[in-house]
Amino acid sequence: MRKKSKRFKGLLVFILTFIMIMGTVSLTFAKYPSRPITIIVPWSPGGGTDRTARALAASLQKVMGWRVGVVNRTGGGGVVGHSATATAKPNGYTLGMITIEITMMHWLKLTDLNYRDYEPIALLINNPAGIIVSTKSPWRSYKDLMNYIKAHPGKLTASGTAAGGVWDLARIGWLTGAGLDANAVRWVPSTGASAALSELIAGGVDIATCSPLEALPLIDGNKARCLAVMAEKRISVLKDVPTLKELGVDFFIGGWAGLAAPKGVPESILRVLYKAVDRAVKSKYFKDFIKKSGFWMDYKPSTQFQDFLALQDTVNGKLLRTAGLAK
Secondary structure, three states: OHHHHHHHHHHHHHHHHHHHHHHHHHHHHHOOOOOOEEEEEOOOOOOHHHHHHHHHHHHHHHHHOOOEEEEEOOOHHHHHHHHHHHOOOOOOOEEEEEEHHHHOOOOOOOOOOOHHHEEEEEEEEEEEEEEEEEOOOOOOOHHHHHHHHHHOOOOOEEEOOOOOOHHHHHHHHHHHHOOOOHHHOEEOOOOOHHHHHHHHHHOOOOEEOOOOOOOHHHHHOOOEEEEEEEOOOOOHHHOOOOEOOOOOOOOOOEEEEEEEEEOOOOHHHHHHHHHHHHHHHOOHHHHHHHHHHOOOEEEEEHHHHHHHHHHHHHHHHHHHHHOOOOO
16 A cells, blocks of 8 residues: 555656646746847848847837847858857747848858748848949930940949849849840949949949949939839839839849748747737837838738748749859
8 A cells, every 4th residue: 555655646746747847838938028039130230130120129129028139140141140040049039130141042052041940920121122323324214224235235334242142133133034144234242232332433333233222322412323123113212213113124122131030939939929020010119210211111920921931032043043153
């Protein structure tokens, strides 16, 4: 009888311990968040992705009641920061901004990471590319520029980012979509849109294919002219500038950024994040940020963001192969 009693007590202790552990785990998830959250940004402070992440963090902090901080993890053309998010513990306390580069880097063999390594939460911004020239140039319209390119293939140069970067893809997609060779306008690598625009104004390059939103000060100052935008529809700050589609080229591309979590975050936590981010994005604070920044908000919740990522990966891979950049 004593042996049976000991076995019964041991079994009872085991059951009670198991219930307590499971109860603690359930309570932990139910109370999420119960400590500060970090958002990793794979790019430098002050850029569009960083500014968007900080605005979202401030809005999320009000919604969730816990501090939401932003950490910049730069390097490797975005590989370092994207990797830091993908390899973080999947507990909901480390999130990250993922950008268009996650649908390009694996094609360029910079990393094995791709969009499938994340739990997409929401696409936030998508700043379309543009075709920007200096006001000192002879091209006053898209037609003028295209006529010159067709008559002098390979003579003009364009810039905006490194070779194979998002604004280089814009050049490739624009030209091939118009039935021209990708090198009908030669690419001059740069450290980014700011450097490329400086070169444009100085006469170092003929075209910049970065987002016209980044060139607004130059456009407003009558130093640069945007001939077309590579967007699905015209952008509000440049209502008189046509889209490529209106001009006969069905192609659009933008520098986008969205929030994601590492793969494997429990569904219960993801549901909390989906609702919190939805509230944060629709808040007056975040909407005011978008309006003041001039960014193009393209909010897509989780499922739509997932579909968007899959399409982007396919399209960008094709563009990189067309240009001979995919390895």
